[in-house]
Amino acid sequence: MTGAKLFGIVVAVSGMLTIGACAVISKQESLPAWHPEALGEGRPDCVECHEDQIKGVAKGPTTFKHTTEFIRQHRFYAAQDGKLCEICHKASFCNTCHANEREIKPSVFLGNRPDRELIHRGDYLSVHMIDGKVDPTSCYRCHGRANNEKCVRCHR
Amino acid sequence: MKKKGLTSALALTTLVPSLAFAVDFQADGTSIFRLEQRATPGFEKQTVAPFTQFAGVDVDKLADGNLSLHLYGWERVDLGDSSTGEKKNDGELSYGYLRYRFARANGDLKAGRFVVNEGIASEQLDGVAGRTDLAKGFALSAFAGAPVKLDRGSNTKGSFIAGGRGSYAYGSILEVGISGVHEKGGIYEPLTGNKYDRELVGGDFWLRPEKHVELNGRGSYDASTDGMAEQSYQLKLFPLKNVTVSGLYNDADLAHYFSASNLRSLFNPDLGGKVKSYGGAVTWNVAAPVDVTGDFRHIKRSDSIDQNLNGDSNRYGADLRLNFLDKKVRPGVSYHRVEGATGFNSYHEIRGYCMYDNGRYQGSVDGIAQLFKSSLYQVKNAYEAVASAGWRIIPALALSGEVSYSRNPWATDDVRGLVRLTFNYISESKGANK
Numbered sequence: 209m210t211g212a213k214l215f216g217i218v219v220a221v222s223g224m225l226t227i228g229a230c231a232v233i234s235k236q237e238s239l240p241a242w243h244p245e246a247l248g249e250g251r252p253d254c255v256e257c258h259e260d261q262i263k264g265v266a267k268g269p270t271t272f273k274h275t276t277e278f279i280r281q282h283r284f285y286a287a288q289d290g291k292l293c294e295i296c297h298k299a300s301f302c303n304t305c306h307a308n309e310r311e312i313k314p315s316v317f318l319g320n321r322p323d324r325e326l327i328h329r330g331d332y333l334s335v336h337m338i339d340g341k342v343d344p345t346s347c348y349r350c351h352g353r354a355n356n357e358k359c360v361r362c363h364r
Numbered sequence: 365m366k367k368k369g370l371t372s373a374l375a376l377t378t379l380v381p382s383l384a385f386a387v388d389f390q391a392d393g394t395s396i397f398r399l400e401q402r403a404t405p406g407f408e409k410q411t412v413a414p415f416t417q418f419a420g421v422d423v424d425k426l427a428d429g430n431l432s433l434h435l436y437g438w439e440r441v442d443l444g445d446s447s448t449g450e451k452k453n454d455g456e457l458s459y460g461y462l463r464y465r466f467a468r469a470n471g472d473l474k475a476g477r478f479v480v481n482e483g484i485a486s487e488q489l490d491g492v493a494g495r496t497d498l499a500k501g502f503a504l505s506a507f508a509g510a511p512v513k514l515d516r517g518s519n520t521k522g523s524f525i526a527g528g529r530g531s532y533a534y535g536s537i538l539e540v541g542i543s544g545v546h547e548k549g550g551i552y553e554p555l556t557g558n559k560y561d562r563e564l565v566g567g568d569f570w571l572r573p574e575k576h577v578e579l580n581g582r583g584s585y586d587a588s589t590d591g592m593a594e595q596s597y598q599l600k601l602f603p604l605k606n607v608t609v610s611g612l613y614n615d616a617d618l619a620h621y622f623s624a625s626n627l628r629s630l631f632n633p634d635l636g637g638k639v640k641s642y643g644g645a646v647t648w649n650v651a652a653p654v655d656v657t658g659d660f661r662h663i664k665r666s667d668s669i670d671q672n673l674n675g676d677s678n679r680y681g682a683d684l685r686l687n688f689l690d691k692k693v694r695p696g697v698s699y700h701r702v703e704g705a706t707g708f709n710s711y712h713e714i715r716g717y718c719m720y721d722n723g724r725y726q727g728s729v730d731g732i733a734q735l736f737k738s739s740l741y742q743v744k745n746a747y748e749a750v751a752s753a754g755w756r757i758i759p760a761l762a763l764s765g766e767v768s769y770s771r772n773p774w775a776t777d778d779v780r781g782l783v784r785l786t787f788n789y790i791s792e793s794k795g796a797n798k
Contacts, residue, residue: 232498232499233468233469233471233496233497233498233499234468234469234470234496234497234498234499235468235469235499236468236469236470236497237467237468238465238466238467238468238469238470238471239470241424241465248691249691249721250687250691250694255605261536264470266501266533266535266536266539266570267536267539267570267572268536268572268575270575270602271572271578271600273608275608275647275649275655275657276645276647276655276657276683276685277608277610277645277647277657277659278608280645281598281610281612284568284570284580284582284596284598286481287481287482287483287484287486287568287582288483288531288539288541288568288570288580290481290482291470291495298420298422298434299434299436299459299478299479300392300420300436300458302479303436303458303459303479306479307456307458308456308458308488308512308514309454309456309514309515311416311418311438311440311454311456312396312416316398316782317394317396319730319750319752319766319768319782319784320719320726320728320752320754320764320766320784321719321728322696322717322718322719322728322729322730322750322752323685323694323696323717323719329715329732329748330713330715330732330733330734330746330748330770331734331746331748331770331772331773331774333772333774334734334736334740334746334772334773334774335711335713335734335746337709337740338702338704338708338709338710338711338736339702340630341673341704341708342663342665342677342679342702342704342705342708343639343641343663343665343677344618344630344631344639345594345614345616345618345621345639347630347631348621348622348625348631351627351630352622352624352625352626352627352631353520353521353624353625353626353627354488354514356514356626356627356630357514357515357516358448359627359630360516360627360629361448361449363627363629363630364629
């Protein structure tokens with residue numbers, strides 16, 4: 209089976225399943241555009257206010273507790289629950305690291321925020337020669353198809 | 365393409381007055397001036413003084429109150445020698461789009477330049493996108509347009525991209541999604557000059573069988589080369605209210621994972637190879653002001669044509685984060701060790717920082733040391749220290765600056781200065797500031 213055929217089948221099946229199973233738009237109220245209460249400094253812990261469930265979201269508040277590991281693995285949640293992330297984070301927040309072309313290293317752009325979990329601190333020019341060999345997939349996620357104009361200066 | 369994007373953004377802004385009746389307006393900007401003396405052995409000494417302006421605008425409550433406009437971009441001018449070794453000015457429209465949010469079903473429509481993150485699709489495009497929740501837990505999203513290319517050439521991306529995600533959620537127990545991306549001419553083969561369509565399909569899931577256990581995962585299949593590109597799974601356990609334990613497994617087949625790379629000198633799918641890793645982390649919120657995280661990962665590279673890249677590596681370490689005086693004082697320390705496989709280098713990384721922020725004045729110190737097992741250009745260690753001070757002049761305007769000193773394999777003494785002016789104006793308070 210060719211790739212194009214498989215792609216077409218998956219798109220068609222998922223479309224038919226979804227639309228066929230329920231041709232009706234949900235009546236549920238949308239999530240708010242802004243978090244209604246101001247949040248304190250530092251990483252939020254949703255459990256402090258949301259006891260068991262966040263209204264309109266399948267996942268519970270413990271899922272989104274911003275631990276160090278949550279921040280490192282946030283791709284799992286951003287891919288499923290962008291609608292929830294954007295209640296508190298503007299697109300420019302994500303753009304600090306994730307951009308088609310990033311002008312300044314995030315840890316320099318936010319050099320006054322050493323408490324933020326930012327990648328490539330210190331002499332990453334040296335460290336990337338080790339990290340890149342150990343696991344090139346971690347580089348590819350951000351530099352494989354975008355934000356790699358600086359890489360090309362050496363990796364021609 | 366970039367000029368086209370900026371022109372489109374300007375065109376969008378001209379629409380604002382005609383659409384507005386009682387708008388909310390937010391403008392933010394960061395002006396950064398850097399001054400660096402670069403002295404690299406064997407090269408001429410350089411004074412680099414780039415000025416970069418980042419600017420963003422968010423206009424809400426346009427038209428019937430559900431329409432909004434979002435713009436963000438940056439422009440750099442080198443006031444001294446070229447900071448990049450290339451042209452002395454550069455810029456980019458990161459995003460610029462109109463968005464209509466529906467009152468129900470988390471429905472929204474976007475048009476312009478934006479980023480989509482839907483399942484396995486993570487793309488920046490000039491086009492349109494929409495999403496909505498459907499009845500009985502289903503949801504649907506779709507996007508189409510032209511992928512945003514890189515400065516260095518038209519072959520960095522394809523000419524048309526489309527994709528989307530369909531998902532189903534069952535209560536607060538299960539969510540499954542299927543997603544796909546099709547990019548016309550998205551794969552450029554530099555040796556032959558041929559272009560191929562990039563096609564990626566995948567799935568993702570999240571499962572909570574019990575309130576203390578969560579499992580999520582995602583996988584992508586590269587339909588253009590007919591092979592599984594990546595699988596990632598994460599298991600999270602919440603044994604106690606203040607303890608989170610997680611396990612992670614990743615598996616990537618580089619022949620398929622790198623198939624659409626536009627940087628083949630670095631990510632070459634023809635070399636093949638596999639990367640498998642597993643590990644985990646434990647986060648213990650010892651008390652409100654004390655957070656400890658320990659993490660470990662084992663990474664195995666195999667089956668590569670270049671046998672020198674095969675081997676088993678480990679990465680492990682711990683972070684301690686503290687806060688005192690109602691979070692005004694926030695110190696932290698961390699240690700990480702990367703043990704490279706045979707033939708790879710290894711390093712220790714030790715970091716310590718402390719920041720103070722009382723809302724009006726801010727200051728911080730941050731030090732990091734990277735100690736290599738084998739010398740890089742006859743140097744075994746890299747050190748960097750950064751001191752920062754800031755003053756919030758008025759709530760919407762803050763001035764801050766840093767001085768950094770570093771020694772590393774690339775520079776014997778590297779002193780850098782940075783001045784930052786941050787502006788953030790919000791016409792109406794709507795709850796938490798973003």
